[in-house]
Amino acid sequence: MSSTAPREPMVVAEQVHKSFGSNHVLRGISLEVSRGEVMCLVGPSGSGKSTFLRCINHLEKINSGRISVDGTLIGYRENNGKLYELSAREAAAQRAGIGMVFQRFNLFPHMTALQNVTTGMVRVQGINQSDAEIEAKKILERVGLSEKLGHYPAHLSGGQQQRVAIARSLAMRPKLMLFDEPTSALDPELVGEVLDVMKELASTGMTMIVVTHEMGFAREVADSLIFMDGGVVVESGKPIDVLNNPQEARTKSFLSKVL
């Protein structure tokens, strides 16, 4: 982990391939996300957006290519040109530094909002319970939920649950946050409160990759936008350019459906 030069990107993916059996889902994805950049990933259903995010987090193993985050190869260690698979413990340590927010929140239903946030600090980082609680309260306040510390997920609205989920990830002090359609499962009137939290996060310089159908958010907040289809990057660039002036036929037809 050499201290990296400020110009080095946070995420580098090179020719990433991933298959599930005979289903070749990712067919050579290459991209770079710089530090503090917010990248939106859009594309039709089944194009491999979720799979790509899960590969960055090593929840899925890639078949070929390489992904590195903050200058460190994900899932493997390279020694004299040879790759060695990381141990479960090392892989877990890598994941702890990469936050992930899911479409369906996946909060722990048997824990209160506060416990959802402290559990990673206590069980993974080994912080003691009372320090973790102090820190967790700050983070929950940041996402506007200081009133809901003792509530179980079942008693929170979808928007509140998703904000707890974001807080749970932030508690691990990640250097990168991955969002997989964070607002798709929400009632329309609750989308705004989650996007506001994400905007605030972006403004503090967090590096974020966001799979979303919220083109307004992409336009307003994202630094770059990638259009994926069939497991490849079809088009990429500044959100305004891609959204207002798409070059590829596939991008045009997709955007005409969602805009």
Next chain:
Amino acid sequence: MQSTNHPPIKAVPLRHPFRWAVALFLVLSAAAFIVDAAHRSAYDWKSFRKYIFDTRVLQAAGVTLALTALAMTFAITLGISLAVMRRSPNPVFRSVSWLFIWIFRGTPVYVQLVFWGLLSTIYHSFFVGIPDIHFNNFYLGFHQAISQNFSLFWIAVIGLSLNEAAYMAEIVRAGLLSVDAGQEEAATSIGMSWWATMRYVVIPQAMRIIIPPTGNEIVSMLKTTSLVTAVPLVTDLYARTRDISAETYNPIPLLLVASAWYLAFTTILMVIQYYIEKRFARGQATLMAAAS
């Protein structure tokens, strides 16, 4: 909230005369039976009172409880291991687990107990080699009841646990499967190890599914211990009351004594189960609403 402006409905409630008639009939029949039984000499309530707190009966009840507690402890531990093995990517573990469950669920527990009893005579030295346990004086009678039949007691525990483990494995497996895959994913994504994920995220949620049938299994085990006579172990509640009644020539009061103790224990277990289930229902919207 709306009571001042909108008066509550005043209506004559629907009557249920048939329900009342049936209930009355049942209550009267039960009362008649109890009054009759209280006076009938065959029940011999005097002997019942004499033996219900008899030292030998109390010790036997202790043996039955010890058999249940030990057998269930081993069965739950082994059952969890078998359930986890069934999930393992290693095909050897999966096959061993499957084979174990196939054999122990597929043959009667009585037959298994006879078999372990016979096996112990074949491999005598092994079972004699199991060390004794020290009990303090307060439990001396109980201690003797166990230690005189020491190897038989442990053979019974082993026989009961192995059989029960097969059932527990299936219960635990269903519980683990009931937890949404997103839970494991979320825990993994914050850097939890596989074991921490199981321990703090998956198993606590699986508990809600595992506990009710496990409660049934404990109650069922309490009664299955009456089969240990197949080993043959004769210090448990049922065998002991049967032996006493062989001296008194009147089996009915002692059957009632045994039944009363079994019933008392299962009642206590039901109460404990109620509180445990409430505890593991934490975070369940529907259950919490129902409770409040």
